[in-house]
Amino acid sequence: MAVHTAAHHSSGQVLPFRESLMAMLGISFVTMLVALDQTVVGTALPTIVAELKGFDLYAWVATSYLLTSVITVPIFGRLGDYYGRKPFVIASIVVFTVASVLCGLANSMMFLVLARGLQGIGGGMLVGTAFACIADLFPDNVVRLRWQVMMSSAFGIANAVGPSLGGFLTQYYGWRSVFYVNLPVGIVSLYFVWRFLPHLRHVAHEGKMRLDWPGAALIAVALGALQLFVEMLPKHGFGAETAALLAMSVAAAFALWKWEMRCDYAILPVDMFRNQALAALFTLAILGGFTMFSMLFYAPLLFQGGFGMSPKDAGVMITPLVVFITIGSIVNGRIVTRLKNANLMLYVGFALLAVSCLGIVVATHNMPRSLLLVIMLLGGLGLGFVMPNLTVFAQQTAGRAHLGIATALLQSLRMIGGMIGTALTGTLIAHLYASGVNLALENDHAMHWAADLSDPQILINREGQQALLAQLSAAGHNGAMLLESAREALVAAIHIGLALAAVVAVLSVWQSRRVPPVRLKGPQEPVILAE
Known part of the structure; x- marks a missing residue:
């Protein structure tokens, strides 16, 4: 394979406008492929479990995907730096699409869990x-920030239509169609990427390359054990099993650090973590992921379980959050390039995120819907200011030789921050909710129904509520009062949980000062074309 320096079409882009547009369409379809899958599957899960009869594996449908994806992100990010990204993008589309078809063909929960694991690799x-x-x-x-709007728009569209599309497909065409919908999107993605995406890389090689397999294995153990720890903590508490998983993750991470320091062909360049700017950006990715995923996971539960909204109304409340991530990214692209200090957008973004979290903390059932919508809008706008800038700042700071691994690490650390955030917030909410419910039941001498009210999902399941109310009334208890007490306990628990997310967002504002001023305009390094 011949390797030579590619002549840029202009100082800002490698390809002419039309070819750049076609290549970006391919990347946007790829983004939509992943984002659609993440949003439509959740809607279909209850129906899937009802048909395949495997409630004990319910959580693993999501966990198996997260487990394999969080492991593969940094590994293939680094391999993309070495070999160029096009072969891996093509392979990932094929793997993801084939795995989606296998998910649709699943005849048992175990088969579905395994297929979702394969899908996570893609x-x-x-x-x-x-x-x-x-x-x-x-x-x-x-130039990149302007073109990145296409990717942000694809992500926003997929997030906006995903839940409704999942519900529509499940209701009219069955749950298997939720996975089959990835097939046409995957085929279109494959065409555009194969046809228009150039094969570029940034590291010229002399002789045969060696792969850091020990480093890849240690990454898998460290992140895999951390994911399992986070998954088990809210359900089982901090016991022997969860402690063992945490210890395994820490030990693997320490071994990885030691190994990569002495490895000549390290998959994870440790010098990146010694870079003050990159270290600060990586920390912000973790903190941002903590706040973002805490909001995305628990705001819908607050609206439905705590405030008694229908799934449709709760979806309307969440829509500004996901839509304004895209709008914020577009506005950010217009503003950040005109500022003397581009870092200012990080301060503004995290401040808006903190205000949004605090708004949810003080939200009540009687708060005007319009005000709730504004609160969610501010959160989306804040994320739209933060996420693209963290990516571009990290890419600019890391340099072209480490561009792929820096971008992948940022994504991985955001996911890890989200894992930690949902685990800690979830554990706190579960504990506070259980305490509030048990107190109400004890006061009414109705502890017999503690198991029925222990899961907040009962506050969403209208049919389950009617059956429980009938049982409580037959036993001489005021069922409506107990359900209202459970709602109040859930609202108070989520308020405290999201107060923690707000504190993390405020900490992120303070942490942003550690990022040295980033110059978005500067000399460009040569790109290497491999064809």
């Missing part, structure tokens, strides 16, 4: 390589 490869492709195509940061 999803991790996509995230680890596709996000860095934009920096390949547009070396100039100002």
